[in-house]
Amino acid sequence: MASIKAVLAGLEPPLEHEIYMKDGLLKLILIDPNVPAQVERSxxxxxxxxxxxxxxxxxxxxxxxxxxxxxxxxxxxxAIDWDAST
Incomplete structure (x- = not known):
C-alpha cells in the first residue's frame, strides 16, 4: 500500500496535500499549485x-x-498505508 503523499504525487498532474488532526477530526487539504486551487475536508x-x-x-x-x-x-x-501517510 502507498502513503497518501505517494498517491497524490503519482497523479498527473500531481496534487499537494496537508493532513493533520484537529479537534478529533482529520483535516485533509488538497492543493493544486498550478491553478492555484485547494479544497478541504474534515x-x-x-x-x-x-x-x-x-x-x-x-x-x-x-x-x-x-x-x-x-x-x-x-x-x-x-489503498492507503496510514503508517506511512505523512
Whole structure:
C-alpha cells in the first residue's frame, strides 16, 4: 500500500496535500499549485478509518478541485498505508 503523499504525487498532474488532526477530526487539504486551487475536508474517525469511505471522500475532493480548474485525473485512489501517510 502507498502513503497518501505517494498517491497524490503519482497523479498527473500531481496534487499537494496537508493532513493533520484537529479537534478529533482529520483535516485533509488538497492543493493544486498550478491553478492555484485547494479544497478541504474534515473527516470524523468513522470516515477516515473506513478505507473505502476515505477513498470515496478523496475522490469527491479531487472532483471538486477539478471544478476549480485543476487537471488532476479523476480516478479511484489505491489503498492507503496510514503508517506511512505523512
Amino acid at each position: 473527516l470524523s474517525p468513522h470516515e477516515y478509518t473506513d478505507i473505502i469511505r476515505f477513498r470515496l471522500l478523496v475522490l469527491y475532493a479531487v472532483n471538486e478541485i477539478r471544478g476549480k480548474g485543476s487537471l488532476a485525473p479523476l480516478e479511484v485512489i489505491p
